[in-house]
Amino acid sequence: MVSNGLSRGRVLEAGVALADEQGLAAVTMRGVAARLGVEAMSLYHHLPGKKDELLDGLVDVVAAQIHAGLADRPDGDDWRFDVRSRCLVARDVVLGHPWLPGLLGSRAQIRPGIYQLYDGVLGAMVRGGCTYRLAHRAMHALGSMVLGFTPELFSPEAGDEDASADALEAMARTLPHITAMVAAELHDPADPTLGWCDSQTEFEFTLDLLLDGLERRRLAEDASLRP
Amino acid sequence: MVSNGLSRGRVLEAGVALADEQGLAAVTMRGVAARLGVEAMSLYHHLPGKKDELLDGLVDVVAAQIHAGLADRPDGDDWRFDVRSRCLVARDVVLGHPWLPGLLGSRAQIRPGIYQLYDGVLGAMVRGGCTYRLAHRAMHALGSMVLGFTPELFSPEAGDEDASADALEAMARTLPHITAMVAAELHDPADPTLGWCDSQTEFEFTLDLLLDGLERRRLAEDASLRP
DNA sequence: ACCTGAACACCGTTCAAGT
DNA sequence: ACCTGAACACCGTTCAAGT
Numbered sequence: 091m092v093s094n095g096l097s098r099g100r101v102l103e104a105g106v107a108l109a110d111e112q113g114l115a116a117v118t119m120r121g122v123a124a125r126l127g128v129e130a131m132s133l134y135h136h137l138p139g140k141k142d143e144l145l146d147g148l149v150d151v152v153a154a155q156i157h158a159g160l161a162d163r164p165d166g167d168d169w170r171f172d173v174r175s176r177c178l179v180a181r182d183v184v185l186g187h188p189w190l191p192g193l194l195g196s197r198a199q200i201r202p203g204i205y206q207l208y209d210g211v212l213g214a215m216v217r218g219g220c221t222y223r224l225a226h227r228a229m230h231a232l233g234s235m236v237l238g239f240t241p242e243l244f245s246p247e248a249g250d251e252d253a254s255a256d257a258l259e260a261m262a263r264t265l266p267h268i269t270a271m272v273a274a275e276l277h278d279p280a281d282p283t284l285g286w287c288d289s290q291t292e293f294e295f296t297l298d299l300l301l302d303g304l305e306r307r308r309l310a311e312d313a314s315l316r317p
Numbered sequence: 318m319v320s321n322g323l324s325r326g327r328v329l330e331a332g333v334a335l336a337d338e339q340g341l342a343a344v345t346m347r348g349v350a351a352r353l354g355v356e357a358m359s360l361y362h363h364l365p366g367k368k369d370e371l372l373d374g375l376v377d378v379v380a381a382q383i384h385a386g387l388a389d390r391p392d393g394d395d396w397r398f399d400v401r402s403r404c405l406v407a408r409d410v411v412l413g414h415p416w417l418p419g420l421l422g423s424r425a426q427i428r429p430g431i432y433q434l435y436d437g438v439l440g441a442m443v444r445g446g447c448t449y450r451l452a453h454r455a456m457h458a459l460g461s462m463v464l465g466f467t468p469e470l471f472s473p474e475a476g477d478e479d480a481s482a483d484a485l486e487a488m489a490r491t492l493p494h495i496t497a498m499v500a501a502e503l504h505d506p507a508d509p510t511l512g513w514c515d516s517q518t519e520f521e522f523t524l525d526l527l528l529d530g531l532e533r534r535r536l537a538e539d540a541s542l543r544p
Numbered sequence: 545a546c547c548t549g550a551a552c553a554c555c556g557t558t559c560a561a562g563t
Numbered sequence: 564a565c566c567t568g569a570a571c572a573c574c575g576t577t578c579a580a581g582t
Binding site for chain 1: 341397400401404405408418419422423442445446447448451454455458459461462465466520521523524525526527528529530531532534535538539
């Protein structure tokens, strides 16, 4: 036969299955190839970016599964319900691929599919009346819960310095809320303590959010024990 | 000379420095050895557990740094202040070793030094009047924020099935609050929906904690904009 | 005891060669 | 175009050998 039926999609599918069954360490070029009944070197034809592209592809596959799960999910009139259901869908998918958080943490670049997930949450919050700053902080808190990490949206790597006008337009099209958020925060000198993705401030904000909520639950438990 | 001055401590120190400078991928037996001016095979004498022991040792070094930072930190009369300062110290140390969360996520067993950190937070919360159940949920929420993960305390691996009476006694001594929490939750049939570390319930609890807190912040912002 | 050199089975990747 | 075999520089690890 002229072709083996090998394709980028089949290779990534095999990589995900291998990671699910034997962990990320088992995902080697030779291992994935063997699962497809093929030589390791054959993979390079379908993954010009080499193993980096394989690993990025694993992230893309999981991100696509999350997006598929989000598709048949109705938007409610309560932003909390909406964000909550998005997080639950994402978590449900990630539970089936427990290697994902570790993989995400080890990758240099964040994949577009992951950015799109954050963009959706951001949109739901802003529609619900949240400011971009509040939504930004929520992203960090929720991201670390669901995916085990949160990308620094403002870091130099996120928006490459050589970003062309075309690239910016494309970003505004696929990530409208992230784009708007960046614009809003760049032009908002209201709170100089926050500044440019001040991650320490973000961290303390989320920490206090949790501590305040826990104290409120503690007081409620106290009250119900001593009526 | 009869000895090279090589020791477990010096090997781990070199491993941490290498990880800090070039990332976790650079931490190879040969790489660490080269940094010490020695052959890779020499390391095995000081790390009988091989590379696994090296990686566990990196975790231990960072955990020790956090414990050192916690030592000169006064306990306040507000549990939130106490927990907050513990989290900030831990985060401060982890920022200097950004490879730690990924490493923790990839390790099978959780190190005693990490358990001790959780035990300290647990103790502060219980002293402040929190129930063990609430403190348990807080641990998951805070753990994923600071270390990027939270161990399943009740999983079979955590308390090995062949745990001897001696081992249990040692655990009760070094991890008094975790031991008490496990005991309390095992003998508390009050809430059958939670059960044995029901991680889905834990997740939804934390999620709602965040969403409720965000909604409260949103309403506060709204009120301040329209006085 | 502490350290080493040679060797083995792996890994990612290149390159020239097959069809 | 799609796939392969041989080869290279790495990796963790073993083992027999040095001191």
